[in-house]
Amino acid sequence: MAHAIRIHENGGPEVLKWEAVDVGEPGPGEARIRQTAIGLNYIDVYHRTGLYKLAALPAVIGMEGAGRVEAVGPGVTDVKVGDRVAYGTVLGGYAEERLIPADRLVKLPDDISDVTAAAIMLQGMTARYLLRETYHVTPETVMLFHAAAGGVGLIVCQWAKALGATMIGTVGSDEKAALAKSAGCTHVINYRTEDYVARVREITGGSMCDVAYDSVGKDTFPSSLDCLKPKGLWVSFGNASGPVPPFDMTLLSVKGSLFATRPTVMAYTAQRADLLANAADLFAMIAKGAIKVEPTTYALKDAAQAHRDLEARKTTGSIVLVP
Numbered sequence: 001m002a003h004a005i006r007i008h009e010n011g012g013p014e015v016l017k018w019e020a021v022d023v024g025e026p027g028p029g030e031a032r033i034r035q036t037a038i039g040l041n042y043i044d045v046y047h048r049t050g051l052y053k054l055a056a057l058p059a060v061i062g063m064e065g066a067g068r069v070e071a072v073g074p075g076v077t078d079v080k081v082g083d084r085v086a087y088g089t090v091l092g093g094y095a096e097e098r099l100i101p102a103d104r105l106v107k108l109p110d111d112i113s114d115v116t117a118a119a120i121m122l123q124g125m126t127a128r129y130l131l132r133e134t135y136h137v138t139p140e141t142v143m144l145f146h147a148a149a150g151g152v153g154l155i156v157c158q159w160a161k162a163l164g165a166t167m168i169g170t171v172g173s174d175e176k177a178a179l180a181k182s183a184g185c186t187h188v189i190n191y192r193t194e195d196y197v198a199r200v201r202e203i204t205g206g207s208m209c210d211v212a213y214d215s216v217g218k219d220t221f222p223s224s225l226d227c228l229k230p231k232g233l234w235v236s237f238g239n240a241s242g243p244v245p246p247f248d249m250t251l252l253s254v255k256g257s258l259f260a261t262r263p264t265v266m267a268y269t270a271q272r273a274d275l276l277a278n279a280a281d282l283f284a285m286i287a288k289g290a291i292k293v294e295p296t297t298y299a300l301k302d303a304a305q306a307h308r309d310l311e312a313r314k315t316t317g318s319i320v321l322v323p
């Protein structure tokens with residue numbers, strides 16, 4: 001019987017339980033895949049704690065994985081048995097085997113390993129939509145990006161460099177600063193020891209940023225807004241320190257007629273054509289060597305330890321769980 005990490009209740013890492021599960025046969029439109037690598041993302045913490053509500057419990061958390069198609073249900077045309085595939089936005093990831101809607105799967109090119117795919121599908125597609133769609137980053141763009149040495153962060157450092165943008169990244173330690181810098185971040189600020197708004201003013205000569213990407217949430221609100229030019233864009237895309245509190249819309253006017261958005265990778269890849277285009281762009285960046293990932297791996301059974309390390313800000317880059 002296959003095993004999976006399930007939660008029966010919301011809580012700390014201790015609610016992650018290694019259990020035998022009955023996977024069953026794929027229904028119409030579904031595929032069954034045997035997974036070889038599973039991505040760990042911060043959203044898994046939100047699902048575990050209950051910050052993001054799950055439709056039902058018990059549940060297998062995890063949104064991302066890679067492996068091989070073992071069986072397909074009636075009507076599946078997107079993949080066939082034996083295909084090497086990956087996905088980044090479908091709950092049920094922490095499992096040796098799983099069922100999944102086949103139209104959420106992307107076939108992997110030969111030059112993308114399963115471990116790389118599990119590291120990049122969610123975080124890399126996020127980096128792509130943030131830089132290419134939410135805001136169209138160009139060589140003229142000056143952008144602030146918090147948690148620049150994290151999973152999404154290190155991919156963004158490399159992608160922003162490839163686009164020729166000026167990236168000001170914040171990080172929680174000097175070791176992380178060195179890592180972000182080596183990944184291509186133009187200027188790095190340790191926001192645990194420095195006043196990052198003052199440093200952004202100094203770095204930009206007072207002109208501030210076109211766009212501020214903020215996934216830290218509570219702890220960087222509303223100071224991220226002070227890093228923007230008039231009419232700049234605040235992209236709030238995560239809550240690693242807790243959610244942004246409710247606020248008065250006039251805040252955006254007094255801070256300089258700002259724009260604000262709260263995007264998700266699910267919305268940007270909801271249509272299959274968008275999913276395939278986003279993944280193809282990401283795979284091309286990997287193929288030409290513009291983006292490299294060196295994920296930290298944990299055994300799937302040790303998912304609880306990986307969660308502890310992620311929440312304690314001990315990790316850098318992407319994390320992959322190996323079944």
Ligand SMILES: NC(=O)c1ccc[n+]([C@@H]2O[C@H](COP(=O)([O-])OP(=O)(O)OC[C@H]3O[C@@H](n4cnc5c(N)ncnc54)[C@H](OP(=O)(O)O)[C@@H]3O)[C@@H](O)[C@H]2O)c1
Nearest residue numbers: 041042147150151152171172215237238239240241264265
């Ligand atoms: N909306 C979307 O489409 C989307 C998609 C993917 C990810 N995200 C969001 O993007 C963020 C990054 O995701 P990730 O999976 O790549 O995680 P990650 O960046 O590898 O880990 C989170 C990082 O946030 C920073 N952080 C700041 N305050 C923190 C706190 N109080 N507790 C924990 N971490 C804190 C830490 O870096 P420092 O020590 O350097 O501060 C930590 O390493 C998350 O907020 C996630 O929810 C959003």
